[in-house]
Amino acid sequence: MLHDQMIDEPLERLRAAARRTRELALNRAATGLGHEDADDEVGTFGTDDALGFDPFPLLEALHRHGARAVVIGQVAGIMHGSAELTGDLDLLWDGAPAHAPALAAAFAAVGARLGDETGAPLATRPGSFLRPKVRFTSPGAGGDCCTPALPWGGLHVQGCLDRAITTVDAGGLEVRYVSREDLIRMRRALGRPKDLRRAAELEASKQRRPGSQASEDTSAK
Secondary structure, eight states: OHHHHHHTOHHHHHHHHHHHHHHHHTTSOOOSOOGGGOOTTTOGGGSGGGTTOOOHHHHHHHHHTTOOOEEEHHHHHHHTTOOOOOSBOEEEOOOOGGGHHHHHHHHHHTTOEEEOTTOOEEOSSGGGGGSSEEEEEOSSOBEEEEOTTSOOTTOOTHHHHHTOEEEEOTTOOEEEEOOHHHHHHHHHHHOOHHHHHHHHHHHHHHHHSTTSHHHHHHHTO
8 A cells, every 4th residue: 555655646756755855874984076977877866066966955946836747757757666776866948038037036035056068157047048968956955957958868848847747745746857757768869778767667567557568467467
């Protein structure tokens, strides 16, 4: 029964994963590495960004300011049931100039700092978000904030925004996150060891979900 409840509660699953990340990283020696330094096997869980990891202040700010960013990356994976922990929060938005002010206001509200792809500082203002990718750090989480202009291995990511899932918790927090199928496509397009491993995990869990063809075939035996 608990497993069924968790499937229906992606934000509660994310809260539990964030708590577990903080617990495991609590007594770990600092490395000086951030999310931009993560290796292709372990990911950001192995960096200092796992220390104090909490994506909810930024997710709540995005909700309050009406910024329609979509959660991607391993945070979305966790919301879909991935068992792997992470230390960063990656976001995708449509890149429309009219939507940039809400995004900038949300990031400013949590005291986020922005940088370009080389790490050079950027002001936390709407124009900074119009780049294909902006790096950010905030007290709870760092990561990348991307637009569809960022090359993604030939994948058309605009469609990922159109198919995003919306979930709302008991407190009214609304979060949009990429669909399982699109996240698998994004993982396979990137092709790093951690992406292929996590894509395989999501694919396997999809096959075990009630109502899937594989699940029906297994139950029929």
